Amino acid sequence: xxxxxxFFSNVVCLTLKxxxxxxxxKETQEESSVPIEDIGFVVIENNQIYISIxxxxxxxxxxxxxxxxxxxxxxxxxxxxxxxxxxxxxxxxAQISATIPTMKNCWKQIIEQxxxxxxxxxxxYNINSKQLKMFSQDVKSGxxxxxxxxxxxxxxxxxxxxNWLRDRFGSYPNNFLNYGYSIxxxxxxxxxxxxxxxxxxxIHHHNKYDVYALADDVMEPFRAYIDDEVIxxxxxxxxxxxxxxxxxxxxxxxxxxxxxxxxxxRPLMIALTMTSSSLARIFTGNQKELVLPSFI
Numbered sequence: 243x244x245x246x247x248x249f250f251s252n253v254v255c256l257t258l259k260x261x262x263x264x265x266x267x268k269e270t271q272e273e274s275s276v277p278i279e280d281i282g283f284v285v286i287e288n289n290q291i292y293i294s295i296x297x298x299x300x301x302x303x304x305x306x307x308x309x310x311x312x313x314x315x316x317x318x319x320x321x322x323x324x325x326x327x328x329x330x331x332x333x334x335x336a337q338i339s340a341t342i343p344t345m346k347n348c349w350k351q352i353i354e355q356x357x358x359x360x361x362x363x364x365x366x367y368n369i370n371s372k373q374l375k376m377f378s379q380d381v382k383s384g385x386x387x388x389x390x391x392x393x394x395x396x397x398x399x400x401x402x403x404x405n406w407l408r409d410r411f412g413s414y415p416n417n418f419l420n421y422g423y424s425i426x427x428x429x430x431x432x433x434x435x436x437x438x439x440x441x442x443x444x445i446h447h448h449n450k451y452d453v454y455a456l457a458d459d460v461m462e463p464f465r466a467y468i469d470d471e472v473i474x475x476x477x478x479x480x481x482x483x484x485x486x487x488x489x490x491x492x493x494x495x496x497x498x499x500x501x502x503x504x505x506x507x508r509p510l511m512i513a514l515t516m517t518s519s520s521l522a523r524i525f526t527g528n529q530k531e532l533v534l535p536s537f538i
Contacts, residue, residue: 244509245282245306247494251315256284256293256432258300278304282511283429283497287311287490307432309425315485319423322435333438345445346384348524351532352420352446352462353385354378357393359466359537366470369400384446390462401473414483415476421485422468422493423461429497430464432455433514437522460517466537467496467510502536510535 249262250256255266262275263284278300286309293308301308301321312318315316361371365369377393398408400416431454432442444455452458469509471493482489501513508516516533523529 244498245274245511246276246280247283247497248276248281248493249283249285249287249494250291251287251327251486251490253288253290254292256291256297258294258297263297263328264302272511278306281306282432283494284308285311285317285425285490285494288313289313305432305436307428308486309428316421317428320425320428320431322431322441333522333525337439337522337525340445340525343383344456344524347530348521348532349446349459350381350383351534352459353390354381355463355534355536356423356465357389359382359463359535360397360469362537363466363470363473367401401469413485415472417483418475418487418489419468420473421490422472422496424464424466425493426461426468427454427457429511430454430461430514430518433458433511433518433523436515437518438516439522439525460514460521462502463517463534464510464514467499467501467535468493470537471496502538504533 245369249264253268255264255268257264257266258278259275261278263278263281264273264275264449281301284301284306288443289311298308298321308321310319310321332525335533345419357374361374361378361508364371364374373396374393377389377396380387381389394408397481398406406413408419416457434441434456441454441457441458442452444452444459446459447455451456475492476487497511497530500507501510505512517535520529520531524532
């Protein structure tokens with residue numbers, strides 16, 4: 243079942259009643275409700291929003307990601323369950339014990355598909371993708387020759403021009419990409435935890451300050467969907483350089499966008515779960531290939 247994504251920018255009061263999230267709008271005095279089991283993501287943008295502890299616990303119990311924004315209205319933190327898989331301990335042990343060759347092979351698959359998806363994004367905008375296709379065919383185990391970085395340089399140069407630099411603190415539209423990637427990261431962490439994996443323990447990203455290293459790994463092939471939404475938005479709204487509520491609502495629809503994965507079409511949030519589950523099966527020795535999205 244496709245879970246709902248709830249976005250709150252106005253001052254509301256969120257409480258729990260009869261397994262429903264009760265939503266009371268303080269400005270309009272209107273009240274509504276949504277079944278907890280139907281919710282996948284809650285984005286809380288306004289610092290004056292009230293959400294009760296029982297509501298948070300109920301959402302967490304149902305593996306819903308509650309994303310809190312900072313004073314700049316950007317995703318800053320999230321609430322996720324610590325225990326939502328019946329064989330979590332077994333999976334944690336398998337994940338931590340995974341061999342280096344297994345890790346490197348997984349990273350190779352991820353980067354190959356990431357570059358292939360980048361090539362498809364270029365093709366969508368009638369840009370020659372030959373060079374990226376060549377890079378995708380030359381990824382070594384563990385990407386020791388750094389084809390990911392080489393492909394990224396070509397990709398962004400072709401997509402946004404030689405003078406533009408993809409950088410977290412860089413110029414527009416980096417701000418749009420940052421917002422989209424934050425939402426994708428939260429969705430990936432949710433899928434990993436739901437599959438019984440530790441989002442902290444990465445297969446390639448390793449940083450003692452990064453609590454979602456595995457999410458940063460697994461989300462890589464999915465970045466193309468954020469890129470596409472941002473490029474499309476920028477082309478349609480060339481004069482808008484600041485993140486608007488309209489853009490935020492648009493980027494959240496990516497979570498329900500249909501994705502080609504494993505020879506079927508599934509919403510992106512389901513595709514993330516399929517990828518996470520396949521990684522868990524690799525760690526337990528029941529599978530060799532990751533199930534990854536193919537941008538179309």
